[in-house]
Amino acid sequence: MHSPSPVRVVSRRAVKPPPRPRERIPLTTWDLSLLSADYIQKGLLFAPPPFSTARLVDHLQAALADALAAYHPVACRLATDQHRDDAGRVVGCSVSVDCAGQGVEILEAVAEGVAIADVLPPDADVPRVVRSFFPLDDAVNYDGHECPLFVVQVTELADGVFVGFVYNHALSDGTAFWDFISAWAETARGAPRWSPDGGAAAPVVLPYADLSGLIARPTQPPPPQRERMLHFSAESLAALKERARQELLAAGDAAGAAAVTRFQALSSLLWRCSVRARRTAPDQEVVFRASANNRARLRPPLPAEYFGNAINAVSTEAVRASELLARGHGWAAAAVGRAVAAHGDAGIRARAAAWAAEPGLSAFRLFDPNGMFVSSSPRFDMYGCDFGWGKALAARSGKGNKYDGKVSLFPGREGGGCIDAEVVVAPEHMAALELDEEFWAAVSPPRKDTIS
Incomplete structure (x- = not known):
């Protein structure tokens, strides 16, 4: 049984x-x-900002109202409409963003006795108190019919402040989400920005009279998880990439060696080491999945400012666990590269058509006890979101969309190509991962017990 949260909400606007x-x-x-x-x-x-938390919330509220003038769908709700044939029979339904200016919410909270050092402990799991910095922690996107599509919680710490954003993923993907947060931050600094609305031309009619019974919700509490935020410097990522390149050249795969990227090299490390930490059965097939941005892959490409979801999960071909480990770092990096390269315009359109023919409403509940899924992106300009009193000290996330084998990538605070990886695994798998010398040799700075 968990102890009561030290976080107390004191106002709601x-x-x-x-x-x-x-x-x-x-x-x-x-x-x-x-x-x-x-x-x-x-x-x-x-x-901490150079003024009170109450004044800070006033400041953020005024800037948010201005940002919502351009990003007005964020302040709306979802709505379901039934569609009928000429005889009046219900033949399906569609879901839209009902833009009636219903509004978003800002919560002001206080975390009694919690300091920055408690939120960012060195070489340790992400503390559970971080999850208390995010409201609507049990909501799924379908709940946007009643709940706001965006809620902010400003939590005052003993020596700092945490601004937690909770945002309906059915409204848009992470690219558009961070564009909105950046626009809000610019407005807070006195530099407003306009963005076109976006949206589809016609509703997608689903062959159901109502969707509420199709929404997949957890039926029991999630199993225990451990969560760590691990840093990979630009130098470490370059070394991982070069190791993959040399292994591929030695195996005669010059094309794979020429195409390998830092993302592929990091993905290979995470995938192979997680399979090893899980002690996956040698004959068990395993896959690596990642969220891919479709904007630039479509022909013609979507505009960069497209406001909506434009993502798919790409997957490597299944491989036996023993084969993945035996073939090595370079081979796994190339396998990830082939999966990403194969995700082009024709495939994206084919997947959209297949989904429309047989709609599914739980496509991103991708838990696989033998797989790994990587989401978010180090390309998101998280640390560029300066609301007027300086650059953030750290980026963190709540409990949503987490399960054993989920990794989220963040830009490193110092820039220059470094990456922070939020790794979520079962406690016994994290304990094994912490003993994996190959894995920890790549984490920056390396732990003292891996330095000879």
Whole structure:
């Protein structure tokens, strides 16, 4: 049984955009497939601002109202409409963003006795108190019919402040989410930015009268998890990439060696070491999956400012665990590279058509006890979100969309190509991973017990 949270909410405010004509923005197939997934939960830890928390919330509230003028769908709710044939029979339903200016929420909270050092302990798991910095922690995206699509919690610490963002993933993917947060931060600094609305031209009609019974919700508490935020310096990533390149050249795969990237090299390390830590049966087939941004892969490409979901999960071919470990780092990196390279315009359109023919509302509940799934991106400009009193000290996330084998990638605070990896695994798997010398040799700075 967990001890009571030290976080106490002291105020709740509604924030609405300027009035505008009511409209509906239909959800796309990419959006609809996420209705059973959890809200996005990401946040930033800051040093204390040079004014009170109450004044800080006033400041953020005013800037958020301005940002919502351009990003007005964020302040809306989801709505389901039934579709009928000429005889009046219900033949299906569609889901849209009902833009009536319903508003978002800002919560002001206090974390009694919690300091920055408690949130960022050295060489340790992410503390459970971090999960208390995010509201709506049990909501799935379908709940956006009643709940706000965006809620912010500003939590005052003893020597800092944490700003937690909870955002409906059916509204958009991480690219558009961080564009919105950046626009809000720019507005808070006095540099407003405009963004086009986006949205689909026509509703996707699903062959169901109602979707509520199709939403997949957890039926029991999740199993125990351990979560660590691990840093990989630019130099460490370059070394991983070079090791993969040399192994591929030695195996005669010059094309694979030429194409290998830092992402592939890091993915190979995470995949192989997690399989080893799990002591996966030698004949068990394993896969690596990652979330891929479709914007630039479509022909013609979507505009960079497209506001919505444009992601798919890409997967390597299944391979036996013993073969994955025996073939080595370079081979696994190339396997990830082939999966990413194969995800092009034709495949994306084919998957969208296949989904429309047989809609599924739990596509991103990708738990696989033998697999690994990587999401988020070090390309998201998390540390560029300066709300007016300096760069964030750290980025963290809540409990949403986490399971054994889930990894989320963040940019490292110092920039220059470094990456932070949020690794979530079962306690026994984390204990084994902590003993894996190959893995910890790549984590920066290396632990003292791996230095000869």
